[in-house]
Amino acid sequence: MPTSGWEGGAESAAAKARALGIADDVCFLGWVEDRWLPALYRQARIFTLPSREETFGRCVLEAMACGTPCVVNDIPIMHEVTAGHAAIVDFRDAAAVAAALTRLTIADGARDALREAGIRRAGDFSFEKLAQERIAVIRQAASSRSQQA
Numbered sequence: 001m002p003t004s005g006w007e008g009g010a011e012s013a014a015a016k017a018r019a020l021g022i023a024d025d026v027c028f029l030g031w032v033e034d035r036w037l038p039a040l041y042r043q044a045r046i047f048t049l050p051s052r053e054e055t056f057g058r059c060v061l062e063a064m065a066c067g068t069p070c071v072v073n074d075i076p077i078m079h080e081v082t083a084g085h086a087a088i089v090d091f092r093d094a095a096a097v098a099a100a101l102t103r104l105t106i107a108d109g110a111r112d113a114l115r116e117a118g119i120r121r122a123g124d125f126s127f128e129k130l131a132q133e134r135i136a137v138i139r140q141a142a143s144s145r146s147q148q149a
Helices: 009-020 034-043 058-065 076-082 094-106 108-122 127-148
Strands: 047-049 070-073 087-089
Touching: 034 058, 047 058, 058 070, 058 076, 058 108, 070 076, 070 094, 076 087, 087 094, 094 108
Parallel strands: 047 070, 070 087
Antiparallel strands: none
């Protein structure tokens, strides 16, 4: 579990893991270089992003591209990014989060479905597609501007 930037939260999370008796099952990695992320995503059974604010959610797409099912907070950008190919849960509702994590941990079919759908969804995002979309917008703007002149 990467933990940098938690402002004391890493110690709190480690203490909670000890209190729950799961400390031996959780690794607090600290900062992880980008080159190691695909391997970590692929080894994860589930990727969870409880963030209440995101500008895009790149890490969710990275996890999806690596075939890792995601559980994300119910915020508008996660609906847009995942297009329903992740478990979207209100993280203020601990029971709902626990249910989603439990379902994906024990239900191979549900996990496999999100894995396959997530890979397809991540494929919708590429630098080439982004560049083509931006070029089309620029051409449209230039065309309408020249028509106004």
